[in-house]
């Protein structure tokens with residue numbers, strides 16, 4: 480870390496800034512999720528793991544579902560309770576959680592959006608996540624996830640070759656971010672270093688994150704080991720693909736798992 484930079488997670492500490500930086504005014508992610516749940520006949524009781532600002536959980540709640548949103552960030556949970564009311568918001572670690580800490584009854588579906596699942600960095604953490612999901616779901620319950628695709632990075636360096644520089648204005652301040660992605664091959668992690676700066680003279684803020692580079696075949700293997708049947712595993716269209724999924728278009732498998740986003744629907748039990 481540079482000696483002039485402060486280490487913290489600017490976006491997770493500032494949920495409103497997170498929504499400004501990653502706007503989803505049409506609630507595409509939540510609408511895609513609702514369509515997946517509807518297509519696969521999921522019941523109404525839903526857990527959104529790594530719910531972030533709560534915007535997806537609240538949309539699912541507004542469709543008539545009973546939703547619990549869980550996250551590790553107190554700032555995100557506080558924002559969600561104020562700005563996206565409806566669901567119950569609870570602090571929990573997706574890498575190992577207990578149903579009894581979240582709800583009185585098992586869930587009909589668990590959703591985990593925008594790469595939240597990839598905070599399971601190690602195999603033990605992935606096992607902890609899947610074991611916790613299995614215990615928290617009704618028999619036949621659904622696990623729906625949307626995330627980066629590790630396989631995309633096999634033989635492709637386009638996201639790694641040069642830092643990405645972005646700028647955006649929020650509440651009168653211009654924010655500039657310089658993002659560098661590197662692959663830690665042995666750990667199977669995509670590491671991100673992002674340095675934020677503003678023009679107001681504040682010291683730069685340096686943020687480090689990492690996501691598991693999870694490959695489709697190993698995900699299938701882990702899911703089967705925990706008693707799940709994969710119904711769909713594909714690279715889109717989805718809410719964060721280009722072109723994106725649109726309301727009215729099918730959410731059935733696109734057939735390949737080669738692009739940079741992976742979409743998973745798995746059922747607990749035999750499918």
Ligand SMILES: C[S@@+](CC[C@H](N)C(=O)[O-])C[C@H]1O[C@@H](n2cnc3c(N)ncnc32)[C@H](O)[C@@H]1O
Pocket residue numbers: 491508528529530531532535549550551552555571572573574591592593594595598
């Ligand atoms: C990229 S955001 C996605 C938020 C939301 N799902 C969305 O799609 O807008 C990832 C979220 O996961 C949360 N998170 C990170 N590690 C976690 C963990 N171990 N358990 C629960 N939540 C976690 C972060 O606090 C953050 O809110």
